Amino acid sequence: AKHCRPDTPAAYRPSSYSTAKKSPRSSAHTAPSSYTEPPRKKRRSVVPILLIIIGIGLIVAAAAIFINAQIGYRQASESYQKIEKQYVSDKDASGVPIIDFNALAQTNPEVVGWIYAPGTNINYPVVQTNNNSKYLNTLFDGTANASGAIFLDSDDTAPGMVDQQTTIYGHHMNDGSMFNVISDTTDQATFDSMEYVYYITRDATYKLRPLATKVVEDTYAKARTPNFEGADGLKNYLSEMLDGASAVASDATDRAASATKIVTLVTCRSLI
Numbered sequence: 001a002k003h004c005r006p007d008t009p010a011a012y013r014p015s016s017y018s019t020a021k022k023s024p025r026s027s028a029h030t031a032p033s034s035y036t037e038p039p040r041k042k043r044r045s046v047v048p049i050l051l052i053i054i055g056i057g058l059i060v061a062a063a064a065i066f067i068n069a070q071i072g073y074r075q076a077s078e079s080y081q082k083i084e085k086q087y088v089s090d091k092d093a094s095g096v097p098i099i100d101f102n103a104l105a106q107t108n109p110e111v112v113g114w115i116y117a118p119g120t121n122i123n124y125p126v127v128q129t130n131n132n133s134k135y136l137n138t139l140f141d142g143t144a145n146a147s148g149a150i151f152l153d154s155d156d157t158a159p160g161m162v163d164q165q166t167t168i169y170g171h172h173m174n175d176g177s178m179f180n181v182i183s184d185t186t187d188q189a190t191f192d193s194m195e196y197v198y199y200i201t202r203d204a205t206y207k208l209r210p211l212a213t214k215v216v217e218d219t220y221a222k223a224r225t226p227n228f229e230g231a232d233g234l235k236n237y238l239s240e241m242l243d244g245a246s247a248v249a250s251d252a253t254d255r256a257a258s259a260t261k262i263v264t265l266v267t268c269r270s271l272i
Contacts, residue, residue, distance in 0.1 A: 069146075069174070072145055072146050072147065073147070073173070073174075073175040073177070075139075075143065075145055076139055076145050076147035076177065077175075077177065079139050079140070079141055079143060079145075080124060080139075080140070080177075083104075083107070083125060083140060083141070084097075084123060086103070087099060087100045087103055087104045087107075087125075088100075088123075095118065096116065096198050096200070096205060097114065097116055097123065097198075097200065099114045099125075099200055101202045104125060107140070107141055108125070108127060108140055108141065108142065110127045110128060110129050111125050111126070111127055111140075112126055112127060112128045112152055112158045112159040112160060112201065113125075113126040113152070113159050113160050113199055113200055113201045114126060114199075114200040114201075115150060115168065115197065115198070115199055115200070116197070116198045116200065117181070117194060117196070117197045117198070118195070118196060118198075119193065119194065119195075120181045120194065121176060121177060121180070121181065122170075122179070122181065122197070124140075124149070124150045124170070124178070125140050125149070125150070126150050126151065126152055126160070126168060126199075127140060127149050127150070127151045127152070128151060128152035128153075128154065128156070128158055128159075129151070129154065130154055131154050132151070132153060132154050132169070134151075135148050135149040135150075135151040135169075136148045136171075146171075147171060147173055147177060147178060148170075148171050148178070150168060150169070150170040150178065150179070151168070151169055151170075152166065152167070152168055153166075153167040153168070153169070153224050153226075155224065155226055156226050157226065159201040159202065159203075160199060160201065160263070161199060161201070161204070161206055161261060161263070163226035163227050163261075164226065164227045164228055164233075164234045164260070164261055164262070165224075165225060165226055165227070165228075165234070165237075165261075165262050165263075165264055166199070166226075166261070166262070166263045166264070167223065167224045167226075167263075167264045167266060168199075168263065168264070168265050168266065169266045169267070170182070170265070170266075170267055171267065171268070172267045172268050172269065172270065178267075179265060179266075179267035180267075181194070182213075182265050182266075182267045183267055183268075183269060185210070185213040185246075185247055186213050186215060186246035186247060187246075187247065188246075188247045188248075190247075191210060191213055191246075191247035191248075191249075192247075194210055195209070195210075196208065196209060197209075197210065197263070197265070199263055206263075208263055209249065209255070210249060211238070211241075211242075211248075211249055211252050211255060211256060211259075211262070212241055212242055212245040212247060212248045212249065212252055213245060213246050213247045214241055214242075214244065214245040214246060215246060215269065218268075222237055222240070223264055223266060224264075224266075225237075234259065234260070234262070235256065235257060235259075238256035238259060238262070239256060241256075242256060
């Protein structure tokens with residue numbers, strides 16, 4: 001913040017000369033009249049003091065917000081680390097987590113799957129409820145927290161990979177957690193480094209290859225449409241997504257033409 005020292009406004013200065021008429025001179029000696037300027041009151045500007053107070057207040061508020069955010073990040077990190085430790089029993093031969101869904105459902109019966117992306121921090125349970133608001137600020141274990149949870153769109157058919165499009169949401173967290181890396185895949189090199197994403201349910205494990213990353217408005221309804229109309233509905237949608245995408249797989253056009261089901265991972269551009 002630029003600190004400016006405002007000039008002190010000039011004080012009103014009353015004249016030191018009287019406008020009263022002088023008495024006619026007489027031959028008698030008289031003492032000269034004396035008109036003394038009244039003492040000036042010092043006027044202090046309160047602006048610097050106010051600026052200092054406001055500045056200190058802003059610093060304190062910013063510090064409180066920062067500390068609160070760090071506490072939230074730590075709370076969420078510890079919660080999800082605990083979940084992974086308790087419910088991921090091992091990994092299979094290909095390194096994919098083996099999830100104990102029966103035990104996981106005892107902590108949260110709304111669990112529908114698990115998402116894992118090798119080489120990234122994405123390794124989370126996926127939940128679904130009857131709205132898309134609850135898990136924006138609620139951890140998997142039910143704790144209120146800005147990190148929220150990874151969740152399946154409320155309009156999708158559980159446990160996912162049933163409809164033509166499965167839409168999964170996660171926050172873009174400032175500490176690199178949740179779906180932070182998804183925003184980074186607008187860079188082609190980062191996109192190319194994410195070779196596979198696994199979506200795991202009770203009954204199946206789906207090995208998925210990223211097709212493209214595109215930035216759209218939050219009002220873009222097609223990104224959360226479970227099923228498209230007509231035989232070419234999905235194909236036309238994917239063609240639209242590839243047009244103007246920030247990053248695209250080298251074989252995206254061929255795969256889009258033959259795709260029957262897709263998973264769309266959604267996050268916001270701004271950090272939380």
